Amino acid sequence: MLAGDGRDVSTDFLDAFERHRSDADLLFGNERWPNADQLYGFAAECGLKAVMQALGMRLRNDGGPKTRSYRVHIDRLWSEFHAFAAGRGAEPYAAMLPVENPFSDWHTDQRYYKSEAITETSAVKHREALERVHRVVSRARMDGRL
Amino acid sequence: MPGPVLFDEVEERIRELVQSENSLPEDLGDLIAVRDLFGRIRFVLEKRPEDSFKEKALQKSARKALEDFAKKAKEKLGPRAYPPDQAFLYRGELASDVDSELNAAREIDAGPPRLRFLDRQVTGLGWATTPRPEPTKAHRIAFYSLKGGVGRSTSAAVAAWHLARQGKNVLVLDLDLEAPGLSSSLLPTEQLPDFGIVDWFVEDAVGQGEVVLKEMVAASPLAQDLDGQLWVAPSHGRLPGDYLAKLGRCYLDTPQPDGNGHESWEKRLVRLIKELEVRKGADVVLIDVRAGLADLSSVPVTDLGADVLLFALDTDQTWEGYKLLFQHWRRTEAVRALRERLQIVAALVPETERAEYLDSFREHAWDLFRDYVYDEVPPNPSESDGELEPFNFDLTDESAPHAPVPIYWHRGLASLRNLHALDDQLVSASFDRFLETIDGLLKAGAEDPT
Numbered sequence: 001m002l003a004g005d006g007r008d009v010s011t012d013f014l015d016a017f018e019r020h021r022s023d024a025d026l027l028f029g030n031e032r033w034p035n036a037d038q039l040y041g042f043a044a045e046c047g048l049k050a051v052m053q054a055l056g057m058r059l060r061n062d063g064g065p066k067t068r069s070y071r072v073h074i075d076r077l078w079s080e081f082h083a084f085a086a087g088r089g090a091e092p093y094a095a096m097l098p099v100e101n102p103f104s105d106w107h108t109d110q111r112y113y114k115s116e117a118i119t120e121t122s123a124v125k126h127r128e129a130l131e132r133v134h135r136v137v138s139r140a141r142m143d144g145r146l
Numbered sequence: 147m148p149g150p151v152l153f154d155e156v157e158e159r160i161r162e163l164v165q166s167e168n169s170l171p172e173d174l175g176d177l178i179a180v181r182d183l184f185g186r187i188r189f190v191l192e193k194r195p196e197d198s199f200k201e202k203a204l205q206k207s208a209r210k211a212l213e214d215f216a217k218k219a220k221e222k223l224g225p226r227a228y229p230p231d232q233a234f235l236y237r238g239e240l241a242s243d244v245d246s247e248l249n250a251a252r253e254i255d256a257g258p259p260r261l262r263f264l265d266r267q268v269t270g271l272g273w274a275t276t277p278r279p280e281p282t283k284a285h286r287i288a289f290y291s292l293k294g295g296v297g298r299s300t301s302a303a304v305a306a307w308h309l310a311r312q313g314k315n316v317l318v319l320d321l322d323l324e325a326p327g328l329s330s331s332l333l334p335t336e337q338l339p340d341f342g343i344v345d346w347f348v349e350d351a352v353g354q355g356e357v358v359l360k361e362m363v364a365a366s367p368l369a370q371d372l373d374g375q376l377w378v379a380p381s382h383g384r385l386p387g388d389y390l391a392k393l394g395r396c397y398l399d400t401p402q403p404d405g406n407g408h409e410s411w412e413k414r415l416v417r418l419i420k421e422l423e424v425r426k427g428a429d430v431v432l433i434d435v436r437a438g439l440a441d442l443s444s445v446p447v448t449d450l451g452a453d454v455l456l457f458a459l460d461t462d463q464t465w466e467g468y469k470l471l472f473q474h475w476r477r478t479e480a481v482r483a484l485r486e487r488l489q490i491v492a493a494l495v496p497e498t499e500r501a502e503y504l505d506s507f508r509e510h511a512w513d514l515f516r517d518y519v520y521d522e523v524p525p526n527p528s529e530s531d532g533e534l535e536p537f538n539f540d541l542t543d544e545s546a547p548h549a550p551v552p553i554y555w556h557r558g559l560a561s562l563r564n565l566h567a568l569d570d571q572l573v574s575a576s577f578d579r580f581l582e583t584i585d586g587l588l589k590a591g592a593e594d595p596t
Contacts, residue, residue: 018239095399095408135241142235142244143266144182 011063013050014146017043017137021130028127034110034118040126041106045074047133048081054146055090074103093136102129151226153185157254157263159222160187164256167218169211173198175237176260178251183266187219188228190235190248197238252478284317284423285591286452287584290435290443292467294325296493298457301553301580302434303331304573306366306376308581309430309588313373317363317428319343319419321446322436323393326381332366333378339364342382344389346418347396347411355418363426377426397441412445419450430588439471448480453587455551457493460507465514472518485519485537485547489583492550497557504550511548512541519547551583 003009024039049070053059058066065071069080078101085094106126110118140146151159160179170177175192182188192198195208216233227233237245251262287305291298302318309316320326323344341358349355362379369376382389397411409417423431433446447454458464475481492507521536539546556576573581 092399092408095401098401131241135243138241138244141240142180142182142188142247144184144186144188 008061008063011059013046013053014137017046017050017133020046021134024127024130028123031120033120033123034113034115037106037118037123037126038108038111040123040130041074041103041108044103044126044130044133045077047130047137048074048077050146051090051093051136051140052081052084054140055085055088055093057084073106073108075101075106078103093140096136096139097132102126102132151223156181156185156187156223156226160219160263161254161256161261163215163219163222164259164261167215168258170215170259171195171198171204171208171211172259174208174212174259176262178248178262178264179254180235180248180251180264180266186226186228187223188235189215189219189233190237190240192237194236194238284428284431285588286419286431286433286446286450287587288433288435288446288450288452288454289457290447290454291437291457291493292439292464292471294322294437296457296459297553297559298437298493299327299434300331300559301455301457301491301493301577302432303368304577305581305584306332306432307368307372308573308577308584309432310369310372310374310376314429315375315377315427316369316430316432317377317379317422317426318366318432318434319379319422320381320434321415322434323381323396324436324440332368332376333364333380334367335384337364337367338380338382338384340383340385342380342386343418344382344392344396345387347398347414348392350414350418351395351398351400359421359425363422375426377428379422412441412449415445416449439467448484451487453487453489453591454484455489455491457491458507458511459493460503460510465510468514469518472514476518481519488519488547489587490515490548490550491580491583492552494555495552496555500552500554504552507550508541508548511550512546515539515546515548551580553577553580 020039020043024036024043027036027039049057049065052065052070057070060066070077070084072080078097079099081097082094082099085091102125105122137146157179164177173193174195178190180188180190191212195205195212199205199208212234213230216227216230219233220227220230237248240248248264251264254261254263289298289302299320299322306316306318318332321343326342340361342362345358346355346362349358362383363377364380366376366378399408399410400414401408419431419433422428431452433450433452435446436443446452456468458468472481475484490511492504496503520538523536523538539548543549554576556572558572559576
């Protein structure tokens with residue numbers, strides 16, 4: 001969906017975060033581990049990008065971040081978020097997330113994997129990690145940044 | 147069109163709004179007005195209409211009530227309100243830690259529905275902490291003033307020397323990080339430890355505070371021939387490095403080493419102080435607090451269970467400043483937890499007309515305490531059976547927290563370059579009453595049933 005000036009206004013990281021998160025929980029509740037796991041990763045990415053956008057991350061016309069290093073999935077975005085938050089008065093948000101990326105073992109390629117390859121353990125771990133992102137998003141909303 | 151709504155008018159406007167717009171269904175739960183970092187208001191409700199009602203018609207009318215409320219809020223609060231479609235958040239959708247923060251929202255008398263108010267701030271929250279006593283072996287005393295230049299650091303140094311003479315093991319912390327200096331009166335530059343408090347903050351941020359802990363406290367030569375010990379933790383060490391670059395990183399919340407949540411810088415500071423107390427086996431810890439209303443000043447005053455000496459001059463400026471602080475304590479109810487630990491100190495009492503000066507000082511201090519700190523005395527005390535005794539003192543009560551503990555200005559002290567030249571006569575001329583007070587605090591602390 002394009003605006004008059006050619007910008008793609010379909011992107012809404014916050015809305016996408018909520019959607020992926022609640023759909024992931026539905027799958028999780030039905031023990032559909034692999035796809036729940038995938039969606040937790042996408043939800044986390046959207047949540048962090050929503051906060052980054054609120055803190056001044058600029059977007060291209062197509063809705064993606066202008067900075068190349070931010071056009072990545074959660075397996076790489078996590079540490080970018082820490083670097084981004086430093087110096088923007090956003091350290092308290094970064095401090096809410098461990099430095100070690102809990103999604104370092106998460107990849108979009110896993111959508112091609114056979115079902116047994118993604119276990120309940122992985123989904124549980126990423127669900128917990130997403131809850132941390134949820135805290136950051138909630139706090140940013142309470143602070144009036146998002 | 148109503149005029150602009152200023153920061154301090156928001157609460158009253160919200161109260162009016164809720165009183166005039168009471169069509170919000172009570173099933174949606176308490177209404178919490180959250181003032182965000184920019185001073186805008188957003189409302190938090192327990193549940194969405196869809197989750198509160200089964201019937202479609204009820205859901206619809208609740209949604210309509212919310213819409214109307216949000217529009218009215220926008221009209222009333224202007225740029226201090228969110229756009230109506232973003233006016234509400236729902237507790238169930240917020241993460242659990244935010245949810246618990248919402249529990250702390252204070253009640254405003256307006257309802258129904260029950261209205262509460264929560265301030266989200268970047269800084270300044272520390273002053274409102276409802277203090278929890280920190281169990282510790284060491285007796286902590288914080289030296290606080292609104293402005294610098296009132297002899298606060300010198301008094302801390304003299305108190306330390308006095309206590310070390312009694313055989314106490316004293317630890318002095320220079321927490322006036324923005325204006326370091328206490329240490330120079332207790333430690334000559336060449337005897338500073340390698341590191342200071344700022345070094346601990348930047349090292350602890352990456353989990354290696356331990357490295358500097360061993361090298362950030364030095365023994366003051368002032369105590370060389372005394373029975374006790376006098377340890378000093380300066381703000382910077384012998385190797386100051388890029389002090390400003392480190393200072394800028396002190397007030398930083400950090401992730402917990404185990405990745406489980408985060409630790410606020412205030413908690414980190416409390417952790418450091420405890421660690422140093424234990425390492426040095428301190429009996430008494432004297433903390434030279436940064437002057438003013440900065441966040442750094444709030445921690446030793448509110449979070450450590452320390453006795454707090456409030457240094458003051460008898461000037462309008464001083465009393466106005468303390469009024470701002472005391473009003474805040476009163477509003478946030480921190481005052482109840484703090485008041486038994488406060489003591490006002492009359493600093494730099496002039497050489498001439500001392501009695502008149504102290505009388506005037508006492509009256510001003512009493513006005514302040516009476517208005518913000520003391521309880522009102524019930525008209526008929528005998529009727530207050532079973533109630534706690536009111537916290538209240540007469541103007542002339544010498545044991546009152548408002549009763550000035552004088553420190554007399556003295557030519558000899560004013561020209562003193564370092565405290566090595568301290569002698570009994572000089573100290574007693576200026577500090578007699580002050581040191582008696584310090585002794586009294588320690589004695590009272592020792593008798594505490596805790």
